Amino acid sequence: MLRVEHLTKVFPNGTVALKDVTFEVADGEFLAVIGLSGSGKSTLLRCINRLIEPTSGKIIWDGTDLTALSPSEMRRVRRKIGFVFQQFNLVRRSNVITNVLTGRLGYVNTAQSLLNAFSKEDNDRALNNLERLGLREKAYVRADSLSGGQQQRVGIARALMQEPKIILADEPVASLDPVLSHSILKYLEQLNREDGLTVLCSLHFLDLVHRYATSAIALKEGQLVFQGLPQEIDDAQFKAIYGQEAQRVSII
Amino acid sequence: MAPVRTKTPLLPALLSLVIPGAGQMYLGARMVAASIFGTAVVLAFLIWFTLENFRVGLVEWGTLKTSWLWLLFAVFWLWNVWDAYRRAHGRTTPRLVSFGIPILLIYIIAWQVTDVNLLRLVTRFSDVQIIFDALIHPDLLTRDTVVHQGMTTIWIPCSNPPQTVGPGGGSGLPVGIDKPCGTVGDTLVMAGQGFEPNTTGNLYWQEYGGTNEVQVRSGGAPVLVTTDAEGKFVVPFAIPAFAGRDGLDPNSPIVNGIEARFIREVGPLKPSENFGTLIGKIEIKPAPDWMTAFGIMPVGATLPAFEPGGIFVTIALGLMATLISIVVAAPLSFFGAHNIMARVRGGTVIYYIARAIFNVTRSIDTLIWAIILVTWTGLGAFTGLMALSIHSIAAVAKLYSEEVEHIDPGPVEATTAAGGNLLQNIRFAVIPQIVPSFLAYSLLRWDINMRSATVVGLVSAAGVGFYIFEAIRKGGYREYAAALWCIAVVVLIVDFLSAYWREQIFKNEAQASSAPPKAFYQTPRGIFYTVLFVAVFILSWNLAQIDLGKLFEPAPTFGKVLLDFVSVDTSPGVLDSVMRNLLVTIFQALLATTLGGVIALPFAFLAARNITGRTRAALPVYYAARFVLSFLRSIEAVLYVAIFVFWVGVGAFAGMLALSITTFGLIGKLFSEAVENIEEGPVEALTATGANRLQSIAFAIVPQIVPPFISYAIYQWDINIRLATIIGLAGGGGIGQLFQNYVGQLQYHKAGTVILAIVIVVTLMDFASAKIRERLV
CATH class of the missing domain: 3.40.50.300 (P-loop containing nucleotide triphosphate hydrolases)
Structure with a gap:
């Protein structure tokens, strides 16, 4: 509540x-x-x-x-508390999985994370979340080579890394082509229902x-x-x- | 626009007659009023100050000494009254007067303060030919020589009565003269035989048994000795003044030698001795320890090894300084980034302090830093490295900070929302965004550091700068020329590599593999670059003679010297000289910018791809123009000073000319880029109306390039003031010369005043030029 x-x-x-x-x-x-x-x-x-x-x-x-x-x-x-942003807020030059892993920062040891050393477990978790959002095969491409809809799905995958209880989504579809709105909101609905x-x-x-x-x-x-x-x-x-x-x- | 008042126009006119700008102020035009008043004050000060100190515009009426420039000032004053009068009616006055008079005045003063003397450029041109000659024949390659000589002797002067036989004691091939004795100016005839047929040699007059000699000349040109088909020669000549160096006493005649010398080059070209000092040479040396340790070579074995020359020390300095500045400036730059510091308690204060330190440090030129640091770590490459590094750290940190400020805040928000702390946010949301631009700036800085490294040796006694210093001191112009060529080649290579790699950074390497990519150091390319980097690093470390221990063992006087620097001397005498020399420096920069800019103006069109790069016929012009600009730009102004000191003499004029050469190269590039960036639309439109090429340039191109040209010229003036501060270190006059004098006389507190003045002027100029350029765009 x-x-x-x-x-x-x-x-x-x-x-x-x-x-x-x-x-x-x-x-x-x-x-x-x-x-x-x-x-x-x-x-x-x-x-x-x-x-x-x-x-x-x-x-x-x-x-x-x-x-x-x-x-x-x-x-x-x-x-x-997961957060999904209107402008996706991905590091455009980093690859997708690195962006997703940043969702884990609140859990990991600072010194280790600064060296970009995430555990095997976190890595698998990131790949699983990407799988869930249909982006498994994009894990190692740069974020800025994805379409807007895909970038927002990366944003959701990043929020999921936090294992959140609540997701705050700030205009998650406002920067997207209207036809893509449903695809993104369906994912959020899925998280809400399932x-x-x-x-x-x-x-x-x-x-x-x-x-x-x-x-x-x-x-x-x-x-x-x-x-x-x-x-x-x-x-x-x-x-x-x-x-x-x-x-x-x-x-x- | 000034509001139209219904007040009487006489009042504002009268007000302006009493105080310039007051009428305009009364009419509500504050900016105009402030500019008029400010201009009047500055002009009045300049006229008075330069009359007192440089006798600019001096006219004497009996006991009254004044400057005729006050007449021009009066015209400006009257214009201001007239302007106030017309403004009251809501009308305007021609800008030609309002801008023209002050500009004319400033140029007249600048001309005289900088001691411009165009006549000398012409009358002393023959003197400088020796340097142009040297530039064409730099001392890099040589051949073996075979010398044939014959020497005979003579009594100087004749005794009373004259000697009947010569002193005897010649050497070499048989030569003789027609008289046993003579005095300065007498004509002698020398004959010889047994030399190589049909060759040409020279005559030398020698101190007998000593080492001094002069070449025998006739009317300025060397006397030539030419053998006939049988190897004989006969040559008449006059006894040179050198013969009378010890006086001409008939009671004690002195023996002098006269030598005919034929030098013939034989064999292939090979690197000269100078090539070894400048670039390097192969030497046979004992094999290095690690080779014997690993059993690659037996103990005591020798190997040919490359012994690097001065230019390699310079390359190492540029490289190491860049590396040091990257490593130090990267973390420092976060303190100078407002968006980061705003998140930390008390961060804003730190931000301002950091930015202030960056700016002050940056405004002091590398060469001046070197002079200061010599008092700490003494002469040597290491001091030069520190000077380069300090300046570079500040400059790079400022650029980095700005880059950090321009990042997209979105990812930071995202990592914060995920529970990341400050360090994690920086690592995952800031650093990935800034790495490419940091790398680009670092590469750009490498280019700049390479150029600075070529001059830092002028004071720190290492690298090619020191080599040049020595060459000039000895009058070795062919060595000097060789160094200039060498620098140009190295700087152009670095320039190219830096630009090429910068381009590569921003290329998007989209890779679509679903497997994790290999780390950089696991790819063959990565391994190659890593090994190369490590090797270059170790070599550079050695060449730069890095000795961190020295930092902690400063010269015993260092503490006192530092204290002296900080305790600035503000006595009127010192302030007066600083002011005088500062004025010279500022005007040098102004004139150099004007001169370089005016020459660059037409040249820029030749070097623009969209003008000369279009047709095959014009392409060579394009490349030639580009090359000239790049070449001239690649050599720092302070290294050109030597040429002009030789040409027009030591002083501000020589410095100004040297500066204008570099300016020409720098501003020519900027101008040509401005021409290349013009929009084609208007040109096309005019061509469609049937305009010819010249017309389309005048009406479609010129209006597009005037604002950027003016903007670049102001920017260049800003840069030139920085450059002009060091021109004096090589004899180019201005504040740099004053600084060097004070340091040379160990008057560090006065040198401190100079530094403070430089910091103020450079900072002000930096600020003003940025503001003006903002308005222009």
Whole structure:
């Protein structure tokens, strides 16, 4: 169970990115986070694993307040929180398996990892995860020679190396061709259904939310404006979240 | 734009009459006002200072001494009043005056301060021919010679009454003269026989029984002795002034020798003695210990071994300095990277300190570092290496830092999210991103270090720089020429390798195998390069005479010297000389940039692939132009100084000319690249309208290249100020000469003032040139 309580983030330049956001995610949920660009979706996800330090509020995960942890304690907790990025965030010049292995950094001995000496076990784990995402044969090619969809699958494989309990996905399909969106989201759905991972995923398209999410929250200008089931987002809700000029669009 | 006011135009005009720029300020044009005021202050200072110190523009009316340049200044002042007046009406004034007058003034002053004397270039041209001659015949190869000579003697001067017989005691083949005695200027006739038929030789006047001699000349040209078909010769000549070196006392005539000498080259060309000192020679030496130890050679056996010359020491210095700077600068660069330091507590402070240290260290030239370091570790290759390394570390660290700052933050975020700590994040998200550009910068630096290594020997007494220093001191211009050729070849090779490898780095080697690739050191290529690297490293280590122990055994005076350097002397006298010489240096750089740039302007088109590289007929021009630029660029300005010192004499003018040669090579390359980077579209469009080649250059190319040309010229001025600071170490005048004088007189606290001044000027210039170029682009 993940509880976010009164979370507020004010950036040093004065921008209020999140304002008193409170919600709850039960284990095993696929929570969609929706809202316009700049509504605070990315900031919210990054505050949860403290890639961005929240200004105030609490994040309580399995009874622990993550905002109260020391940096080294936080690093240990982060191992259990996978993160999938919009821009994939791969080291483009490193090969695929090295990128996947970096998902293991929270577990391994620092000195050993600095020498790039990962255990046989970790290596096999990386190959298995790549297998699962259909990229076993790409393990030793450079990351930048893959297509966008493949790169995002490498990103997911890297998150899986952490053996996470929860996956935070920040617009995982926004940088991809719309036709590839389903392939990526299906993998996340698979992890959610088969492995029982909790998934928090920010998304742009409402029909993707309807198709994959089990629950949804909506942010507008940093404030929570909706919480409930995806099906509950009717036209009135939609206008409230996206503004009066917004039109529903669907992909494939 | 200045807002149009409805105020009376007289008030701003009056204001500007009292204080330049005040009227413009009143009208709200702050930037303009500040520039006018600033320009006026700088010009006034320059006119006053150079009148006092260099007598620039001096005119005397009775007791009044002033500079006629104040007239030009007055014109500028009046323009400023006029501008304020017109500005009040919302109108503008011609830029020609506003920019023209200050520029004209600065060039007039620069011309005089740098002691430009074009006449000397012409009148003393015959003197410098000896160097051009040497450049064509560098002392590298030679043949065996056979000498035939005959010597006879004479009394100088005639006693009273004159001697009837000569002193006797000739040597060699039979020669004789027609008189037993004579005095300076008398004509003698020498005859000889038994020499090789139909050959030409020279005459020498000798101190009898000593080693001094002069070649006998007539009207500047050597007197030639030519034998006939039977091996006989008869030659008339005048007794040279050398004969009277000990006075002409009839009571004690002195015996002098006169020798006819025929030198004939025989046999094949072979490396000269000089070739051995400069490049190296094969020597028979005892086999090295490891060979006897492994039983490859018996004990006491000898082997031919290559004994490397000065140029190899220089190559080793350049290589080792680059390696050292990579190893040291790579970790240091993280302290100078804002994005990294922002993640560490107190990191921002460290960031600023690191950047400041990099910049200050970088602004002091390698050669000046060498002079400072000589007080620590003494003369020798090791000191040169340290000087190269220190400068190189700072320069490389700055570039590395900037590269670290430009990384994609995404992967760092990803490894952080996975629970990685700072070190792991750097290892997995930062380093893989920066390695290629680090390598590229290091290769570029290798090229630069190689060039610097050629000059560092001027002060640290090692390598080819020292060789040149010695050659010039002895007047050995053919040796000097040989060194220049040698440097050019080595630098061009390094230049090529560095560029080639840099290109290779960024080539994408996509490999699609599903098996893990072999580590670099497991592939044959990897093994080859590793072995090569280790071998070169060991050789370089030895040649560079690296002795880390020396670092801990500084000269006993080192502590005091260091303290002297730091306790800067700010007494007015010292500040005044520093200011004077600094001005010379700045103006040298300005004139050299102008001169080099003006010559490079047309040349750049010849060296541009898209201009001359297109047709087969023009291709040779393209390659020739490229070669000239590369060759001139490959030799550091300070090494050219010797030529111009010989040509126009010691001083700022010689330094300026030397600098302009290197400038020409550097800026010509930049210009030609700017020409190569132009867009073809406009050219095509004009050609389509029926414009001819010249028209399309004027209307489609020139507008595209003016901004980059100006930008490069300013950049070059910035570089030239750095270069000009060391020109003086070879007799080229300016701040470098002052520095060397102070160090030579052991006045280190004054030398410290010079260093401080250099740091300030170079840093300011660096900053200003970056700002101006930003605006131009």
